[in-house]
Amino acid sequence: MNNRVLVTGSSRGIGKAIAIKLAENGFNIALHFHSNHVAAAQVQKTLLDLGVQVSVLQFDIADRQAVKLAIETDTAEHGAYYGVILNAGINRDTAFPAMTEHEWDSVIHTNLDGFYNVIHPTIMPMVQARKGGRIITLASVSGIAGNRGQVNYSASKAGIIGATKALSLELAKRKITVNCIAPGLIETDMVSDIPTDMVNQIVPMKRMGKPSEIAGLANFLMSDDAAYITRQVISVNGGMI
Numbered sequence: 493m494n495n496r497v498l499v500t501g502s503s504r505g506i507g508k509a510i511a512i513k514l515a516e517n518g519f520n521i522a523l524h525f526h527s528n529h530v531a532a533a534q535v536q537k538t539l540l541d542l543g544v545q546v547s548v549l550q551f552d553i554a555d556r557q558a559v560k561l562a563i564e565t566d567t568a569e570h571g572a573y574y575g576v577i578l579n580a581g582i583n584r585d586t587a588f589p590a591m592t593e594h595e596w597d598s599v600i601h602t603n604l605d606g607f608y609n610v611i612h613p614t615i616m617p618m619v620q621a622r623k624g625g626r627i628i629t630l631a632s633v634s635g636i637a638g639n640r641g642q643v644n645y646s647a648s649k650a651g652i653i654g655a656t657k658a659l660s661l662e663l664a665k666r667k668i669t670v671n672c673i674a675p676g677l678i679e680t681d682m683v684s685d686i687p688t689d690m691v692n693q694i695v696p697m698k699r700m701g702k703p704s705e706i707a708g709l710a711n712f713l714m715s716d717d718a719a720y721i722t723r724q725v726i727s728v729n730g731g732m733i
Contacts, residue, residue: 496545497626497714498522498563498573500553500610501580503532505680506630509703510577510710512538517711520545522566522573524580526552545570553580553606554598563613572617575626575714578610581648583682588643596644603648607655615663624667626714629656630706631674633729649674653725660723669722671713675706676729696731 497514501507503525511521512535521539523546525532532548539546547566551558567573581603584595611627618625634642635649653672660670677683677691678701692698706728712718713726727733 495574496520496522496547496570496572497575497577498524498549498566498610498614499577499579500524500606501526503528503535505682506675506678506703506706507577507579508535509707510579511535512542513704513707513711514575514714515539515542515544517715518544519575519714522547522549522570524549524551526550526580552602553610554602556605556609559609560613563610567614567617572621573614573625574618574621574623575628576611576614576618577710577714578607578627578629578652580606580610581630583642583645585641585645587641591644599644600648600651603645604651604655607652611659618668619663619666624719625663625669626718627656627659627663627668627670628710628713629653629670629672631656631672631725633674633676633727633732636674636725636727637733656725657723664722667719669713669718671718671722672725673706673709673713674725674727674729676701676727676732678703678706678728694732695729699730701728701730 497519499511502511502523549562551562584599631649631652634646638646656672
């Protein structure tokens with residue numbers, strides 16, 4: 493059985509944790525990174541040391557043609573993916589009245605267009621393999637509840653949630669599940685500047701989550717035990733909402 497999983501943004505943070513967790517459970521990994529060759533090489537070594545097969549893809553998820561070429565080349569060489577985890581994304585936080593066109597466009601085009609750019613070229617090979625599959629998108633608590641200073645980011649992540657729910661309906665009869673994980677504050681570079689006292693105020697559990705806690709859920713959703721779970725948005729946020 494082909495058990496390869498493409499994890500975007502897997503050279504660091506949540507994506508790295510997911511890739512390692514899946515490899516620990518026997519999944520072969522298509523490791524994706526945007527620009528940090530050194531970080532990607534380190535993760536690749538970690539995955540290879542776990543005894544799984546690893547292919548490495550480099551592209552900007554906002555660059556439709558580059559994404560399409562990289563994914564089509566990889567699947568032609570190694571076969572269809574069993575799973576796709578859409579993790580890569582960006583934020584450009586600022587109050588909306590001060591938000592520039594670039595800050596709006598870059599976040600919308602990267603995060604929301606990335607859904608189409610990454611997932612679209614993987615679908616037909618997955619369907620034609622007739623072995624079912626798993627698609628997991630990463631949204632955010634901001635996409636559910638909105639967040640001050642993140643109108644662009646909240647809009648893009650809310651769009652991811654809507655797209656995920658719609659796609660799940662189209663693929664359910666193919667035994668391909670499509671679910672969304674919506675993290676809260678997770679210990680990554682994106683939230684490294686948030687002070688502890690603010691975390692304590694907004695998170696009932698009084699701490700940030702760990703990337704491994706997102707990875708554990710992704711690993712479950714990728715498993716056979718989750719075959720009847722689809723069209724769901726699962727929040728991992730310490731009780732924020």
